[in-house]
Amino acid sequence: MTDTAAHEFWRGARKALPAILSACPFGALFGALAVDNGLSISEAMLMSATVFAGASQMVGIELFGQKVQPWLIVLSIFAVNFRMVLYSASIARHIAHFSRAQKAFGLFLLTDPHYAETERRADATGRVRFPWFLGYGIGLYVPWQIATALGAVFAGLIGNPAAIGLDVLLPIYFLSLVMGFRQRRNWLPVVATASVVSVLALKVVGSPWHVSIGAVVGMVLAACLPLPAEEKDSAISKDHRN
Amino acid sequence: MGSGTMNATFGYVPVILLAALATYATRIGGYLIVRRFERLPPRLMAALDAVPAAVLSTLVAPALITGGRDAAIAIVVAFLAGFRLAPVPMLLLGWAVVMGLRQIGF
Known part of the structure; x- marks a missing residue:
């Protein structure tokens, strides 16, 4: 790495600071809840190290706790992370100049804030250099692992989760993620429909199918609602193909 | 719901690794797809959104x-x-x- 590359790396890593601050409590929460749901400390850490996608990790341990079939856990995690298909499609034009290995490893580190900052970086400087992209990714990855380890190790100190209100943290955390997408087209109808359908499906069909049923009905609704006049108004679909 | 997720020998490790693979597929998938297709149908885009x-x-x-x-x-x-x-x-x-x-x- 040349001096400028190192400089770019640290610039990227520093840019990750707000994401680190908001993600680390959830990394620790993930570690604690994972152990609470029956994972060992090393399994919790393995999951953070290899999956590295907070919301889907939370979904995963929730389903681990409910003893759902393995394929359905993998599918659910895939479903929650599916948005990253759109992210990687959207930043393709900014990282086209990376080498194949740089793309393969760099994209492993892709997360919601990393995607958002990459778009902003491209807007501001015209191009995204690999050291910067790597710096942001590593800058968020390492604290996430440390937070998971701390949460998992100290999970034993947590007694009854409901007594200290831990049981509501997960649904409200997911709710905060839902709120984060409220600028999207059709957000309220999709949220309302998916919510109502999932509750009905929980009663009629049972867990965990209510997740897929509610989500699919919400997506079908979005596909059927009128399309925007020009389709560049969501953060994700604003990519101009090269 | 039948069988649990626990595997007697490996615990949760196989499921975690499969989930990691599925997650990585989402991270590179969009890049690989966009290189092949001109553009996605608007209604599919709306559903994905x-x-x-x-x-x-x-x-x-x-x-x-x-x-x-x-x-x-x-x-x-x-x-x-x-x-x-x-x-x-x-x-x-x-x-x-x-x-x-x-x-x-x-």
Whole structure:
């Protein structure tokens, strides 16, 4: 790495600071809840190290706790992370100049804030250099692992989760993620429909199918609602193909 | 629901590694697809755009009926506050509401 590359790396890593601050409590929460749901400390850490996608990790341990079939856990995690298909499609034009290995490893580190900052970086400087992209990714990855380890190790100190209100943290955390997408087209109808359908499906069909049923009905609704006049108004679909 | 997720020898490790693989597929998938296709149909795009809200809502709503009355109130308060608050304050508020309700024996 040349001096400028190192400089770019640290610039990227520093840019990750707000994401680190908001993600680390959830990394620790993930570690604690994972152990609470029956994972060992090393399994919790393995999951953070290899999956590295907070919301889907939370979904995963929730389903681990409910003893759902393995394929359905993998599918659910895939479903929650599916948005990253759109992210990687959207930043393709900014990282086209990376080498194949740089793309393969760099994209492993892709997360919601990393995607958002990459778009902003491209807007501001015209191009995204690999050291910067790597710096942001590593800058968020390492604290996430440390937070998971701390949460998992100290999970034993947590007694009854409901007594200290831990049981509501997960649904409200997911709710905060839902709120984060409220600028999207059709957000309220999709949220309302998916919510109502999932509750009905929980009663009629049972867990965990209510997740897929509610989500699919919400997506079908979005596909059927009128399309925007020009389709560049969501953060994700604003990519101009090269 | 039949078989559990535990494998006697490897525990959760195989499921975790498969989940990691599936997640990596989403991270490179969009890049690989966009290199092949000119553009996605607008209605498919709209459905994909709705994925986060649709999937995540199904993880919240059931807690309204299964989590108890105090948790349901906390979730509704957090939802309303979520139009103004960032995620971490929103989480703290919801947590404070449920703890307060439990403190007064609601």
